[in-house]
Amino acid sequence: MNRRPLVVAAATVGVLATAAFALPNLPPNPLSDAIDGHVYKEKGKRFATVAEAPTRGDRAFVLPSWIPEDATDIRIRVHTTDQARLIRFDLGATPLDGPRCPAGTPRRMDGPELGARWWPGHLRAEVRPECRDRYQYQVAVRGKRVYAWTDGTPSPGARP
Template sequence: MNRRPLVIAAATVGVLATAAFALPNLPPNPLSDTIDSHLYKEKGKRFATAADAPTRGDTAFALPAWIPKDAKDVRIRVRTTGDARLIRFDLGATPLDGPQCTAGTPNRVRDPELGAKWWPQHIRADVRSECRDHHQYQVAVRGKRVYAWTDGTPSPGAEPQTAIAVSAR
């Protein structure tokens, strides 16, 4: 009996199983970025500070104006086929409270449409405010860490935003 095909099949299954478990757990790299972009239609970026992230322009990674300029460890995940976004950051000395954020429970609290390894489960229960820029964001604060998400619902009275192209910047 020729065992060579069985060995090849077993090795192939082993490599595929290892890749299935390892790839999602790898730090961002060209391979995982390509899989996210083409398969899941999502992209992500990480910035050391809010000052390192773009604030305006034709990029999906532009931060909303309500995020304090001294925020640190900013992570953004965007849907490339729509306006859904996740944003996580750590507050610096500037508090989150501002004219663009209202305290209390937002009108519609929905679960985020996206997911990320750095995004906690059951965050919806912690929503305490709604912040507005071009889109309405639901915001939860845990200590100094802020989690915000939007499904792309425009803010009332916001000017229509021109099409945002996801850049590889």
């Protein structure tokens, strides 16, 4: 009996299983970015400061106007087939408040549809009123770290 096809099949299954577990946990690189974009329909970026983030061009990574100018360590994860987004950043001296993040009870929005290693679970209890720009965001603040997400619901009066 020829065992060569069985050995090749077993090796192929082993390589594919290893890749399935290892690739999602690798730091961002061209291979994991390509898999995220084509398979999961997601892409992400990281900016050290607000100044490094784009202000035009690919709107997916343009920051909402309610993020303070002195925010740092900004991470964004977007869904490429709709407007769902995750944003995480650290506050500087400027607090997160003002007319774009009003006080009140946030409207009911499901949890984020996206996932990222830097995104914590179970934020619902910490959600504060929504912040508005082009889209409505749910926001949770843990110390100086801010987590915001949107399902792409437009803000009242916003232009699409």
